[in-house]
Amino acid sequence: MTTSVDQAIHPFRIDIPQGDLDDLRERLDRTRWPDELPGAGWAYGIPVGYLKELVHHWRHVYDWRAAEARLNEWPQFTTTIDGANIHFAHVRSPEPDATPLLMTHGWPGSIVEFLDVAGPLTDPRAYGGDPSDAFHLVLPGIPGFGLSGPTRETGWEIRRVAGAFTELMERLGYEKYGVQGGDYGAGISREIGRTRPDRVIGVHLNLLPNSCATQEPGGEELARLSPDERKRTLASWERFQEWSRNRQGYADIQSTRPHTLAYGLTDSPVGQLAWIAEKFKEWTDSRDRPEDAVDRDRMLTNVMLYWLTGTAGSSARIYYERAHADDAGTPPEPSMAPTALADFPHDNFIPLRHIADRTNHIVQWTSYDRGGHFPAMEQPDLLVGDVRTFFRKLRETGRE
Numbered sequence: 001m002t003t004s005v006d007q008a009i010h011p012f013r014i015d016i017p018q019g020d021l022d023d024l025r026e027r028l029d030r031t032r033w034p035d036e037l038p039g040a041g042w043a044y045g046i047p048v049g050y051l052k053e054l055v056h057h058w059r060h061v062y063d064w065r066a067a068e069a070r071l072n073e074w075p076q077f078t079t080t081i082d083g084a085n086i087h088f089a090h091v092r093s094p095e096p097d098a099t100p101l102l103m104t105h106g107w108p109g110s111i112v113e114f115l116d117v118a119g120p121l122t123d124p125r126a127y128g129g130d131p132s133d134a135f136h137l138v139l140p141g142i143p144g145f146g147l148s149g150p151t152r153e154t155g156w157e158i159r160r161v162a163g164a165f166t167e168l169m170e171r172l173g174y175e176k177y178g179v180q181g182g183d184y185g186a187g188i189s190r191e192i193g194r195t196r197p198d199r200v201i202g203v204h205l206n207l208l209p210n211s212c213a214t215q216e217p218g219g220e221e222l223a224r225l226s227p228d229e230r231k232r233t234l235a236s237w238e239r240f241q242e243w244s245r246n247r248q249g250y251a252d253i254q255s256t257r258p259h260t261l262a263y264g265l266t267d268s269p270v271g272q273l274a275w276i277a278e279k280f281k282e283w284t285d286s287r288d289r290p291e292d293a294v295d296r297d298r299m300l301t302n303v304m305l306y307w308l309t310g311t312a313g314s315s316a317r318i319y320y321e322r323a324h325a326d327d328a329g330t331p332p333e334p335s336m337a338p339t340a341l342a343d344f345p346h347d348n349f350i351p352l353r354h355i356a357d358r359t360n361h362i363v364q365w366t367s368y369d370r371g372g373h374f375p376a377m378e379q380p381d382l383l384v385g386d387v388r389t390f391f392r393k394l395r396e397t398g399r400e
Contacts, residue, residue, distance in 0.1 A: 007171060012076040012087060014068050014147070016308055021064060024269055024307065028059045031270045046278045050289060054277065055270055058300055067301040070115065074139075078147075079171060081164040084156065087147035088140035088168065093122040095134035099201075099391055100174040102138045102165060102192070106183020106207075107254075107315055108276040109374065110146050111139045112302040116380040121387065132395075133388040138172065140165060142184065142318065146305035150314030157321035158184065162191035166199065175199065178391055182206040183373065184318055190360075193337030202394045203339045204387050206375050210332045211356040212349035213237035229354060236350035243348060247282060250275070254319035262313025265306075272307050273300075283373035285346040294377045332359045340364035340390040342383060346372035364390050 036048040074089040089111055092098070101121070105113050118137055125131040141148030143156050143164065165188065169177055178201050181189035186207040193203035213236040222230050253261050265272045277290055277299065284293035291299075306312055322328060339360045343351055345368065356362055366386055371379035 006080060009077050009079045009171060012078045012147075013072055014076070016064065016068065020308055025059060027269050028055055031055065031268075042278075042281065046274045046281070051270065051274055051277070054273065054296070057296065058269075058273065062297055062300050064301075064304060067297065067304070071112070071301075074118070079168065081167050081171075082160065083153055084143040084151055084164065085148060086140055086143060086164060086168060088138060089118075090172065091118050091122050091137040091139065093134040093136050095123075095125070095131050097132075098122070098134035098136045099395075100138065100169070100172075100177035101135040101387075101391075102140070102169060102177055102179045102189070104140065104142065104165065104179070104181035104185030104188050105145075106142075106181070106185045107145070107318065108279055108302070108306070109183060109185075110302050110305045111141060112298060112305060113374060113376045114139050115298065117376045117384050120380070120384045124388070129388070133392060135178075135387075135391075136174075138169065138174075138177075140168060142188070142315070144311060144314035144317055146309050146311055146315070149309055149311035151317070154317075155321060157318060157325050158187040158191050159325070161188050161318075162195065166192055166196055169199070176201055178202045178204065178394075180204040180206075180387060182375070187322075190332075190335055190337075190339070193339065194333060194335035197337055200337050202391060203335070203337045204342070204390050205339065206342045206344060206383065207347060207349075207373070208339075208341050208351045208356050208360065210359070211351040212240055213352060213355070214240055225354065229352070232350060233352055233354075236352055239348075239350050247348070250279075251319055254316040255323035256320065258313055258316035258320050261316060265312035266310050269307050272312055273303050275312070276303050276306065280374070283346075283348055284378055285344070285370055285372040293372060294374060298377060334359045336361050338363045338394060340386070341366070342375065342386040343367040344371035344373070344375050344379070344382075345369065348373060364393065 033048060041047060074091050076089050078085055078087050103114055105111060120127040121135045122137055124133045142161055144151040176199060179189040179192050186205045187209045189203055189205060193200040213233055216237055217233050225233060265275055280290035280294055280299050284290060286292035339362050353365060368382055371382060375383040
C-alpha cells in the first residue's frame with residue numbers, strides 16, 4: 001500500500017449528523033403532493049397512493065441509524081485518485097488465498113446493493129460453501145455517487161472511472177483480480193478488463209453493454225440464427241422499442257440537463273425517492289411495487305446515500321459524460337478478457353449471444369428464470385453462485 005500524501009488511504013466511518021436526519025423528517029412532513037389521474041397506475045409515473053405509503057414508512061418506521069450501523073460493519077476507506085475522492089469498502093476474506101474481486105454498482109444503485117452477497121462471497125465456509133471460492137471484496141462508490149461524490153471536474157465517464165478503479169486496486173496491493181458489475185458498473189468492469197488484461201483474470205457481468213437488438217433484425221440475420229436465437233432476437237428488438245417509447249426519458253434528461261434536474265431532487269427528498277423508487281419497480285422482477293423484488297428498507301438505505309450526500313446531480317452526470325464522450329455512439333472496442341454474463345430475464349434489455357460474441361470473449365453465459373436489474377438485491381444466491389462458478393472455472397483452467 002502506498003503512503004505518499006496524495007495517495008494515502010484513510011479509514012472512514014459513516015456518521016451522519018443528527019441535524020441532517022431532523023431536516024429530512026421536517027421536509028417529509030411538509031411534502032406538497034401533486035394531483036393524479038384516476039386509474040392511471042404506474043403508466044404516468046409512480047402513483048401518489050403508493051408513494052405516500054412509502055414516505056410514511058420512511059418518516060415513521062425506517063431506521064437510518066440501524067442501516068448506518070450495518071454499513072459500518074464493513075471496513076471503509078477513502079482515497080483521492082485523479083482529483084476525485086473515492087469511498088470504498090474493503091471486505092477481506094478470512095481465507096488467505098481468496099481471489100480479489102472489485103464489484104461496481106450502477107445508477108441508481110450504490111454499495112448498498114452488495115450487503116446480501118458480501119458475506120457469502122468473502123466467507124463461503126460460514127455459509128456452507130467451499131472455502132476455495134472465497135473473495136477479498138473491494139466495493140467502491142463511482143465518483144460522483146453517494147460518499148464518493150460530488151465530483152469537481154467534468155469528464156468522469158466509464159473510461160476515467162475504470163482508470164481510477166485500476167489505480168485503486170494497485171494501491172491496495174492487488175496485482176491480479178477479478179471484476180464484477182451491472183448497469184454502469186458493467187461498462188466500467190468491462191473497460192477495466194479490456195484495458196488491463198495483465199491484471200484482470202476475469203470479468204463477470206450481470207448486464208452486457210451493447211448486446212441487445214437496437215435495429216430491426218433483417219431477414220438475412222435471422223436466417224443465420226437457430227430458431228431459439230431467432231425468437232430471442234425478435235423479443236430483444238421488441239423490448240428495445242418498448243424501452244425507447246416508454247422508459248428512455250430519465251436517461252435523456254440525465255444525458256442532457258442533469259444540473260437542472262438536480263435542483264428538484266436535491267431540494268425534495270420525496271422527489272429523490274420517487275426518481276429512484278420508480279426504477280426499482282420498472283427494472284426488477286416485481287409485480288405491483290418494488291418491494292415485490294427488493295427489501296423496502298434496503299431500497300430506502302440506497303436512496304438515503306443519494307439524499308444525505310446531495311449527489312443526485314453529480315451521479316446523473318455520468319450519463320451526460322458518456323453521451324458526450326469521444327467514442328459515444330461508436331461500436332465497443334473488442335475485449336479479450338474472459339467474460340461471464342449472468343442473464344436475468346427482467347432486466348431492461350435482452351442480450352444476444354451472437355452480438356455479444358463480436359466484441360467479447362464470452363466463456364460463460366447463464367440465463368436465469370427470475371430476477372432483474374439488481375440481482376445482488378433480488379436474487380443474491382443466484383448471483384453468488386454464478387460468480388463462484390465463473391472464477392472456479394478460471395482456476396481450474398489455470399487462468400487465475
